[in-house]
Amino acid sequence: MNTNGLKATVQAAIIVAFLVVCAGFLLNLWGAYVTPPPNPPTPFAFTNVTTVRLPLAELIRLEEDTSGADCYACHEEGVVKDLAFDENGMVVLPKAHRDLIYYRMNCAACHNPEEEVEVEYDDDLNVIIPAAHTNAVLRHGTHSRNNNCYNCHVPDKLTLLRTRSGQDYPLTESTQVCGGCHGTTLRDWEAGIHGRWNGFWLDMAGERTREGCAACHDPHAPGFPSMNPGRPPAPYAQLEATRPQHEATEEDDAHTDE
Amino acid sequence: MPTPMNNPAPATPAPDGGDRLNRRSFLRCGALAASGLAALAASLAPLRDLNDTMSVEEFLQKHYQEMTPEEMGKVLARITREVEKQYEVRPHVKDYKPMDGVEFVYALNLSRCIGCRKCVHACVAENNLSQDPEIQYIRVLEMPNGTFDMEKGRHDYDGGTVPREGHYYMPVQCHQCKNPPCVKVCPVKATWQESDGITVVDYDWCIGCRYCEAACPYWARRFNFARPSVPKERLNPNMSYLGNRPRQKGVVEKCHFCIQRTRAGRYPACLEICPTGSRKFGNILDPDSAVSYILKHKRVFVLKEEVGTLPRFFYYFDV
C-alpha cells in the first residue's frame, strides 16, 4: 500500500509538472529570443563608384564650369611669371590658386549628400582645407623634389604641359606628362593594372573605361587622399568582438600570451 | 545459455485494488496522458512565430545540376514571386551559365589598398547581403608592416583616416580555389565548382550542416543563423539563381565573384568601387587580360599556399 501511495504521489507530481511546463511554454517564460540591436545601413558614399578627383577632361565631358582652368582669365598672354620661393627653398603656390576648385576633389566620392560638412576658415578668411584633401602647398615627390611649377607647366603657354623631353601636351592629356618621369607606372597603367579600369572585362560585352592619372592624383600633391574607413564589422551580441584593441608589441612578435 | 538467476525470494502477489482503486488509477493514467499531450502540444508553441515556411515546390526541388531548363524556369518564377511578395520589388532573376574558354582570376594590389572598406559595402549592396544579422563576404584586415601573421591583424579598425602609418591592408574573400576543401566536404554536393572557376552554392539544396564553413581555410563562407533581412529600398533587383537572389535562413552563402555581373561580362562590384584601383579581375585564359599581365610580371603570392587549395585570388605588392 505504501508503495502504491508513493506511486500515486509521483504520478500526481508528474501531472503537475506537465501542466507547469505547459504554462511555461505558452507564456514563453524562459529562453525567449531577443533580436540583437539593428545595424545602421551603409552610407551612400560607400556605394558610390566615382573617382576621388575630377580631372579637367572629366569636367569638360560633364560640361561643368571650367572657368577656374582658364589661365588667361587672370594672366597675360606671353608674360612669364617668376616663381616665388620661401625661406626653405620651397616654391610658394600663389594665393589665388589655393582654392578648393584647383584641387577638384570630388566631394561625392567620400561624403554623403545629406552630410553636414563644417567648413573652417583661417584668420585671413581662407578656407582651411582638411588633411584628407590635398594641402595648399606643392608636395610632389619626397621632400617635394619636384619643386618647380615649370617642370611641367610651359612658362609662356600656360594651357600646355611639357615633358622633360620637350613634348607639349594640352592640360586634358596630362597622363603622358606624368609618364615622362613615372615610366614604370605609365607602363602598368597602359597594361590596365595601375589605376582604375571599370566596366567590362569582356571586350565584346562593352567598353572599359580607364581613368587618367589626374582622376586620382592631384598633380600638385599627388599622394592619394586618406579616407575615413567604412564601419567595421558589427560586434556579435552574445560574443565578445574581435580581440581587445592593442598595438603589436615585442611580446606579440615572440607570440607569447599576456 | 547460462541463466543469471540466483536464490529467489518468496513471491509477493500483485495487489488487487478493487474497483475503486482501478478507477482511480485509470483516471490518473488518463490525466497523465492528457497533461503529457497538452505539454507536448504546448512545447511546439514557438512554431507560431515561424514566418518563412518552405513551399512544397521548394521542398521537392531538384539539385541545380539536375534541373531541366523548364524546371529552372519554374523555379525562377517561384523565386520572382517570393521576392516580390516579401520586398514589393519585382526582381529580374536569371540563371547565368558559365562562358566557354573563361577562367576567372582575381588579383589584389596590396601596395594600393588603403583599407577604406568600400569594397565590403559595395558587395553588401550588390549582392543583397543581410543587414540584420550582418553578413559581409569581404573582411579587410589591417596588418602591421613586416608580418603576415593574421593573428596580429585587426578586423575592427575604425576612427581617423586610413591608411594608417606602418600598416597595410588585406581584404579577404572567397578565393574560388582550384582545389576547394569546401566542395570536398559537402555531404549533399550543394556547393561545387563551375567551369569558369567560380565555386557556387545552390541555396535551395544546402542542408545547413556548416561543414564547408569549418573546412574553409580563409573564413570565406557565411551561414544564415537567422532569417536574412535586406531593407526593401536597398534590394538589388538584378539577380541570379546561384548568386545574389535573397537567401533563406539556415543556408550557407559566400562571395561568388558577382556571378550576375561577371557572367554578363562586367566587373564585380568590389572592383568597380575600389577608389584606388587595387583590384584586378579577368580571364586568365586570355593572354592579353590584365590578370595575365599581373601573373606574368608582378611578384604574386597566395594565402596559406601550404594548405594546397590553389586559390584563384592573388596578392601582390607594387612598390
Next chain:
Amino acid sequence: MSWIKTYAQMLRRCIRVALDGDWRYHLWLGALAIVCLIGLNAYAKQLAYGLAVTGMSDHVSWGVYIANFTFLVGVADAAVMLVIPVYIYKNKALSDLVIFGQLLAAAAILMCLAFVVVDLGQPFKSWHLIPFVGKFNFPGSMLSWDVIVLNGYLLLSIYICGYLIYCRYTNQQPKAWFWIPFVLLSVVWAISLHAVTAFLYVGLGGRPFWNSAIVGPRFIASAFTSGPAIVIIALQVIRFVTRYQISDKALLTLRAIVQVSMLINIFLLANELFKEFYTDSLHVASAKYLYFGLHGHHALVGWIWTAVVFNLTAMVLLVLPASTSLRWLNLACVLAIIGIWIEKGMGLVIPGFIPTPLGEVIDYQPTLNETLISFGVWAFGLLLYTLMLRTTVPVLTGDITQANASQPTTPPTPGTAPLQDKPAH
C-alpha cells in the same frame, strides 16, 4: 514464416510492460519526459528563429551539439568493447551483457543522429542525404561516410539485439550464421565508425588544431575509456533496479578495458601537448587558447584543466588495486566520463575554431536554448535506453518467454523472483 508472428507476439508483450514499474521508475520516466519536452520547446524556438538562438557564429560554427555528437559516437563504440572479450576471448561472463551494450550503442547512435539534426540549418532538407534520391557526396565527403557508418551500426545493433533476444524468448540456441558474422562485422564497424568521425576533423587543412594524425587514435582511446565506463555504471543500475544478476567479474573485466584505454589516452595527450608546445609554431595558438588563454580570452581554460585533473585522477585510481572495489571504481568511471566529455567536446571542437583562419579570437558561449536542447536530446536517449532495457530485461530473466505466452505477465518488483507457479485465470 511463423517467426514473424512469434516476434510480433514478443514485441507486443514487451511493449506492454514498458510503462510498468514502481514509483522510482515512474519518477525517472516523468523527469526524463519533462526534460525532453523542455528540449523540444527550445528546438521549436530554434526552428522558428533559426540557429541565431544558439551561441554559434560564423567564427565558431559548431558548438555543443557537435561536441555532444562526438562524445556519443565514442559511447556507441562501447558495445564493441563487450563483444571483443566475449566472442574473441570467449569470456562467458559477459555474454548477456553484449545485449545491454548493443542497446546502449543503439541509444547512443540515436542521440548522435538527434544532435546532428538539431544542428542542421535546414533539417527538412535532410532527404538530400539519401543516396540516389538526393545527391550523396560519397566517397568524397567524410560526412557522407559518417551517415553510412552511423546508420549501418544502428541497424547492426538493432539486428543483433533483436535476434539474440528473440532466441532467448523462444529458448533456442542462436544459430551461428545468423549472428556471429554480424558481431564480428560490428567489431570492425565500430572501430571504423569512430575513425570516420575523427576523419571529419582530421581532413581539414585549414584547421591546424584538428589536422593531426593523433586525433584518430585519441578518439578511439577516449571512446574505449568513456564507453565501458558508462556501461559499468549502467550495469550497476540494472543490477539495482531489476532482478537481472550481473557478476562483479563482468564489471572487473570492463575495468581492465577502461584502465588500459585511459593509460593510452593520457599518453596520447602527452604526445599532443609536446608536439604543440615544444614546436611553438604559429599553429600552437589553438592549444594556447585552450590551456592558457589567448589575448585575454580564456573561457575554456578552467574546463580543460578540470578535465585533465579528472582524467589523471581516474587513471591513478584505475591503476591502483583499490579500484577493484566498486566505490572507487565508480568514482574513477564518473571522473573519466566527465573528463573525456569535456576533452572531446569543448576540448576538441571549440578550440579548432579559435583563432579563426583570419586570426580572430572570439569566445563561444552556449545559450540557454542550446543547453536545453542538448539536455533534451540526452533525456531522449536516456528515455530510449530505459525503455529498451525495461522491455528486454524480462525476456532475459525469463519472465517473458514463448512458453508462458498465454499467461498475463505480472511486472515483478525489484528484488523478487519470477512467479514460479502462476495462478490460472
